[in-house]
Amino acid sequence: MDVKYINPFLKAFSNVFPMLGISEIRKGNLSVKDGYIESPGVIIILGIIGDIKGNVMYTTTIDTAKSIAQTMMMGMPVPELNEMAQSAISELTNMLTANACMNFADEGINIDISTPTLIYGNFTAKATSSKVLCVEMFVNDMPFEVNISLDRV
Numbered sequence: 001m002d003v004k005y006i007n008p009f010l011k012a013f014s015n016v017f018p019m020l021g022i023s024e025i026r027k028g029n030l031s032v033k034d035g036y037i038e039s040p041g042v043i044i045i046l047g048i049i050g051d052i053k054g055n056v057m058y059t060t061t062i063d064t065a066k067s068i069a070q071t072m073m074m075g076m077p078v079p080e081l082n083e084m085a086q087s088a089i090s091e092l093t094n095m096l097t098a099n100a101c102m103n104f105a106d107e108g109i110n111i112d113i114s115t116p117t118l119i120y121g122n123f124t125a126k127a128t129s130s131k132v133l134c135v136e137m138f139v140n141d142m143p144f145e146v147n148i149s150l151d152r153v
Contacts, residue, residue: 002150002152003133005052005133005148005150006030006133006135006148007103008100008101008103008104008107009056009096009100009103009135009146009148010027010135011099011100011103012096012097012099012100012103013025013096013137013146015099016092016095016096016099017139020071020072020092021071022068022071022139022140024138024139024140024141025137025138025139026137026138027135027136027137027138028135028136028137028138028143029136030133030134030135030136031133031134031136032131032132032133032134033127033131033132033134033147034130034131034132035126035127035128035129035130035131035132035149036124036125036126036127037057037059037124037125037126037127037132037147038124039059039119039120039121039122039123039124039125040059040060040061040143040145041060041061041062041063041064041065041120041121041122042059042060042061042062042064042065042081042089042118042119042120043057043058043059043118043119043120043123043125044057044058044059044089044090044093044116044117044118044119045057045116045117045119045125046058046093046094046097046113046114046115046116046117047113047114048097048111048112048113048114048150049111049112049113049114050109050110050111050112050153051104051109051110051111051152051153052104052109052111052150052151052152052153053128053150053151053153054127054128054129054148054149054150054151055127055128055149055150056093056097056100056146056147056148056149056150057125057127057132057146057147057149058093058096058144058145058146058147059144059145059147060089060142060143060144060145061142061143062081062120063142064139064142064143064144065081065085065086065089065120066078066079066080066081066085067140067142068088068089068092068139068142068144069081069084069085069086069088069089070085072088072089072091072092073085073088081120086118086120089118090116090118091116093116094113094115094116096146097113097116098113101113127147127149128149128151129149129150129151131149132147132148132149133147133148133149134146134147134148135148
Protein backbone atom coordinates (compact mmCIF):
# COMPACT_ATOMS: atom_id res chain seq x y z
CA MET A 1 0.00 0.00 0.00
CA ASP A 2 1.47 3.30 -1.11
CA VAL A 3 0.89 6.38 1.08
CA LYS A 4 0.62 8.53 -2.05
CA TYR A 5 -2.87 7.03 -2.45
CA ILE A 6 -4.03 9.32 0.38
CA ASN A 7 -3.61 12.63 -1.45
CA PRO A 8 -6.37 12.11 -4.07
CA PHE A 9 -8.84 11.50 -1.22
CA LEU A 10 -7.70 14.55 0.76
CA LYS A 11 -8.09 16.66 -2.36
CA ALA A 12 -11.57 15.16 -2.89
CA PHE A 13 -12.64 16.31 0.58
CA SER A 14 -11.46 19.83 -0.25
CA ASN A 15 -13.33 19.76 -3.58
CA VAL A 16 -16.62 18.10 -2.63
CA PHE A 17 -17.63 19.34 0.83
CA PRO A 18 -17.58 23.07 -0.07
CA MET A 19 -19.97 22.31 -2.95
CA LEU A 20 -22.39 21.01 -0.31
CA GLY A 21 -22.08 24.11 1.85
CA ILE A 22 -19.65 22.55 4.33
CA SER A 23 -16.40 24.47 4.49
CA GLU A 24 -14.99 23.40 7.85
CA ILE A 25 -12.89 20.37 6.95
CA ARG A 26 -9.67 19.38 8.63
CA LYS A 27 -7.37 16.39 8.62
CA GLY A 28 -6.69 14.61 11.88
CA ASN A 29 -4.34 11.72 12.51
CA LEU A 30 -3.02 9.27 9.96
CA SER A 31 -2.67 5.65 11.07
CA VAL A 32 -2.20 2.15 9.74
CA LYS A 33 -4.78 -0.44 10.74
CA ASP A 34 -4.84 -4.16 10.25
CA GLY A 35 -7.44 -5.32 7.75
CA TYR A 36 -10.31 -5.03 10.24
CA ILE A 37 -12.33 -1.83 10.57
CA GLU A 38 -14.57 -1.33 13.61
CA SER A 39 -17.83 0.44 12.88
CA PRO A 40 -18.41 3.65 14.86
CA GLY A 41 -22.02 3.40 13.68
CA VAL A 42 -21.92 3.71 9.87
CA ILE A 43 -19.58 2.24 7.24
CA ILE A 44 -19.88 2.93 3.53
CA ILE A 45 -17.77 0.64 1.32
CA LEU A 46 -16.81 1.27 -2.31
CA GLY A 47 -14.81 -1.12 -4.47
CA ILE A 48 -11.95 0.10 -6.66
CA ILE A 49 -10.78 -1.60 -9.89
CA GLY A 50 -8.36 -0.62 -12.64
CA ASP A 51 -4.66 0.25 -12.36
CA ILE A 52 -5.07 -0.19 -8.61
CA LYS A 53 -7.61 -2.38 -6.83
CA GLY A 54 -9.11 -2.71 -3.41
CA ASN A 55 -11.69 -0.75 -1.47
CA VAL A 56 -12.33 2.43 0.43
CA MET A 57 -14.34 2.38 3.64
CA TYR A 58 -15.73 5.62 4.99
CA THR A 59 -16.70 5.42 8.66
CA THR A 60 -18.62 7.82 10.85
CA THR A 61 -21.11 7.95 13.67
CA ILE A 62 -24.84 7.83 13.10
CA ASP A 63 -25.16 11.37 14.47
CA THR A 64 -22.53 12.67 12.05
CA ALA A 65 -24.21 10.88 9.14
CA LYS A 66 -27.57 12.44 10.09
CA SER A 67 -26.03 15.91 10.42
CA ILE A 68 -24.28 15.74 7.03
CA ALA A 69 -27.43 14.32 5.41
CA GLN A 70 -29.43 17.22 6.87
CA THR A 71 -27.02 19.70 5.30
CA MET A 72 -27.16 17.86 1.97
CA MET A 73 -30.98 17.93 2.10
CA MET A 74 -31.07 21.73 2.51
CA GLY A 75 -31.71 21.68 6.26
CA MET A 76 -34.58 19.21 6.22
CA PRO A 77 -34.67 17.60 9.70
CA VAL A 78 -33.10 14.13 9.86
CA PRO A 79 -34.25 12.61 13.19
CA GLU A 80 -33.20 9.09 12.16
CA LEU A 81 -30.91 7.48 9.62
CA ASN A 82 -33.81 6.61 7.34
CA GLU A 83 -33.67 5.57 3.69
CA MET A 84 -33.41 9.16 2.43
CA ALA A 85 -30.55 10.00 4.83
CA GLN A 86 -28.76 6.76 3.92
CA SER A 87 -29.11 7.65 0.25
CA ALA A 88 -27.64 11.12 0.85
CA ILE A 89 -24.61 9.76 2.74
CA SER A 90 -24.07 7.04 0.13
CA GLU A 91 -24.16 9.69 -2.60
CA LEU A 92 -21.65 11.79 -0.65
CA THR A 93 -19.17 8.90 -0.57
CA ASN A 94 -19.85 8.26 -4.25
CA MET A 95 -19.02 11.91 -4.99
CA LEU A 96 -15.87 11.82 -2.82
CA THR A 97 -14.59 8.61 -4.41
CA ALA A 98 -15.43 9.72 -7.96
CA ASN A 99 -13.57 12.97 -7.33
CA ALA A 100 -10.61 10.96 -5.99
CA CYS A 101 -10.75 8.90 -9.23
CA MET A 102 -10.37 12.11 -11.24
CA ASN A 103 -7.43 13.08 -9.02
CA PHE A 104 -5.83 9.66 -9.62
CA ALA A 105 -6.37 10.13 -13.38
CA ASP A 106 -4.44 13.41 -13.17
CA GLU A 107 -1.51 11.25 -11.94
CA GLY A 108 -1.93 8.71 -14.77
CA ILE A 109 -3.71 6.11 -12.63
CA ASN A 110 -7.02 4.99 -14.14
CA ILE A 111 -9.61 3.44 -11.83
CA ASP A 112 -13.34 2.81 -11.62
CA ILE A 113 -15.55 2.50 -8.55
CA SER A 114 -18.47 0.36 -7.50
CA THR A 115 -21.71 1.70 -6.12
CA PRO A 116 -21.57 2.42 -2.39
CA THR A 117 -22.75 -0.14 0.16
CA LEU A 118 -23.92 1.44 3.43
CA ILE A 119 -24.12 -0.65 6.59
CA TYR A 120 -24.92 0.65 10.04
CA GLY A 121 -24.78 -0.82 13.53
CA ASN A 122 -22.03 -2.35 15.65
CA PHE A 123 -19.80 -4.72 13.68
CA THR A 124 -16.35 -5.20 12.15
CA ALA A 125 -15.69 -5.01 8.40
CA LYS A 126 -12.79 -6.75 6.64
CA ALA A 127 -10.74 -4.77 4.09
CA THR A 128 -9.24 -6.31 0.96
CA SER A 129 -5.68 -5.84 2.30
CA SER A 130 -4.06 -6.71 5.59
CA LYS A 131 -2.88 -3.09 5.93
CA VAL A 132 -5.25 -0.13 5.73
CA LEU A 133 -4.28 3.53 5.71
CA CYS A 134 -6.72 5.45 7.87
CA VAL A 135 -7.10 9.20 7.49
CA GLU A 136 -9.07 10.80 10.28
CA MET A 137 -11.06 13.73 8.93
CA PHE A 138 -13.30 16.18 10.73
CA VAL A 139 -16.30 17.73 9.00
CA ASN A 140 -17.66 20.60 11.10
CA ASP A 141 -15.70 19.03 13.98
CA MET A 142 -17.48 15.68 13.48
CA PRO A 143 -15.45 12.49 12.79
CA PHE A 144 -15.45 11.05 9.27
CA GLU A 145 -12.68 8.52 8.57
CA VAL A 146 -11.36 7.33 5.23
CA ASN A 147 -9.91 3.82 5.34
CA ILE A 148 -7.92 3.16 2.17
CA SER A 149 -7.07 -0.41 1.17
CA LEU A 150 -5.52 -0.23 -2.32
CA ASP A 151 -2.80 -2.13 -4.17
CA ARG A 152 -1.24 -1.82 -7.63
CA VAL A 153 -2.46 -4.48 -10.06
